Amino acid sequence: MRPSILWLPLAFLPWVPATRAAGPSPEGPFAHRGYYLTLTRTPTFGLDAWQTTVDAVRADGGNLVVLWTAGGFRSKKFPATWGHNTDHENVKADFTRDLIDYAHGRGVKVLLGFTPFGYDGVNRMSLDRPEWAATGPDGRPARPFGIHSWGRNLCPAREDVRRFMLEYVTEMYLDFYPNADGLLVESSDYAACHCRDCGARFFQNEFTFVKAVSEAVWARKRDATVVVYPHYFTGVDAPGLGVRGARQPFDPRWTVFFTPHSAHPDADLIRKAKGAIWSDDSPALRTPVEIREAARRARRLGCSGWVPSFEAFSYVPTEPEDGQAYLVGRRQLPLGFGWLKAGQPPYDELPARVNRVAYREYARNPDLPDMDFRAALGKDLFGAAATAEAVDDALALQRVLVTGRTWWQAAPVASPDRVRAMRAAGQLSPERRGEYRRALDRLREIDRRYRGKEEPFAGLHRPAQWVVDSWAGDAGKLLDPP
Numbered sequence: 001m002r003p004s005i006l007w008l009p010l011a012f013l014p015w016v017p018a019t020r021a022a023g024p025s026p027e028g029p030f031a032h033r034g035y036y037l038t039l040t041r042t043p044t045f046g047l048d049a050w051q052t053t054v055d056a057v058r059a060d061g062g063n064l065v066v067l068w069t070a071g072g073f074r075s076k077k078f079p080a081t082w083g084h085n086t087d088h089e090n091v092k093a094d095f096t097r098d099l100i101d102y103a104h105g106r107g108v109k110v111l112l113g114f115t116p117f118g119y120d121g122v123n124r125m126s127l128d129r130p131e132w133a134a135t136g137p138d139g140r141p142a143r144p145f146g147i148h149s150w151g152r153n154l155c156p157a158r159e160d161v162r163r164f165m166l167e168y169v170t171e172m173y174l175d176f177y178p179n180a181d182g183l184l185v186e187s188s189d190y191a192a193c194h195c196r197d198c199g200a201r202f203f204q205n206e207f208t209f210v211k212a213v214s215e216a217v218w219a220r221k222r223d224a225t226v227v228v229y230p231h232y233f234t235g236v237d238a239p240g241l242g243v244r245g246a247r248q249p250f251d252p253r254w255t256v257f258f259t260p261h262s263a264h265p266d267a268d269l270i271r272k273a274k275g276a277i278w279s280d281d282s283p284a285l286r287t288p289v290e291i292r293e294a295a296r297r298a299r300r301l302g303c304s305g306w307v308p309s310f311e312a313f314s315y316v317p318t319e320p321e322d323g324q325a326y327l328v329g330r331r332q333l334p335l336g337f338g339w340l341k342a343g344q345p346p347y348d349e350l351p352a353r354v355n356r357v358a359y360r361e362y363a364r365n366p367d368l369p370d371m372d373f374r375a376a377l378g379k380d381l382f383g384a385a386a387t388a389e390a391v392d393d394a395l396a397l398q399r400v401l402v403t404g405r406t407w408w409q410a411a412p413v414a415s416p417d418r419v420r421a422m423r424a425a426g427q428l429s430p431e432r433r434g435e436y437r438r439a440l441d442r443l444r445e446i447d448r449r450y451r452g453k454e455e456p457f458a459g460l461h462r463p464a465q466w467v468v469d470s471w472a473g474d475a476g477k478l479l480d481p482p
């Protein structure tokens, strides 16, 4: 599916350079704007789907995409890294270089994302080399973990592991996709290594690799952007990992990356760095209100970029991710949108467009009054046919579809299977049942109001109808009062 005609005038509007010396930039407070996306976890998205996604980024005023790629390309040196992804469109067709060229043609830069010593592709190296695995806080080998790609995180104190990381990442960037604009070196948010050589020195060991890979990249591409986490420089605790950061000298060629859950902002680094990017999860998991708050926070921190996650997954879990056995063997629904066709990206669907308009508008002006946001949203979704009621309905639909959503699971109201699993686990309280029933009633109202309507209102009707239909028959009894 291509972007609707409503987007075209925006997509082709040239950016007007600021002509006044004073006053806010028409592009807003952030020089770097766009989304963090995980190519490696969308095996069903081919080049077309990704080009559509880049179009969406551009239409939303973006000029940057973090394309998380490790585990999602056909590494020649380390085939184990894509063993879980043999059906991935990029593993089969290797389209990412073309995608990056396409993005450049649209004015969008691309950073390749990966995690040192953990996550996709990298953690699978522990399958054949158990001696590479990190040590858990209990002194035993780290437990297997993953999202799509399962394995153990690796120990950065080992010279052979650091050599693997350097060879793998330079292969990804310099051999496969040298047209990319740089790297996001995303420190793990789930595990460190607690072996005798790591523990308090974990980030020092990780830093040895980060410095080496940065130098290798800059030697070949002097202007490459290398985005790193603050843990190597601030010496403060890394949230959730049980180890402290290191205190290494900071090279001002680095750009720094901060998140609410894993890398807390540091004013000193923001001052020193080439750039500072704030990245939260509001477009993927929340509503326009949280998107606005994230924009304000990024501006308050003095970040030069705001690149939140808009990740959608389309892989088939092989493990009970999110602790849920019912997910195993079922393909993930991008953003929880079950009405999408196979391989279709979710970003042009109305509930996603609500958050895209929010991102675009609040990135330009974090202080945008609510009335103006609603006007912009109405114009974007419904053009001249916009009404206050339709805008209310669009916001309500979007809110229902993210309430309770997780990275892996659709909102309970959009997933009878999830509610069934909740009941089996004794987690379906009468309060929750009532809450889901009321949300479903709201969607029934939307379903009735726009039934048989054509575009632009069909986009509002389609998701509501899909949810309402999913509760037909026996499934509906799950929400009945006990």
Ligand SMILES: [Zn+2]
Binding pocket: 134, 135, 155, 156, 157, 158, 193, 194, 195, 196, 197, 198, 199
């Ligand atoms: Zn270690």
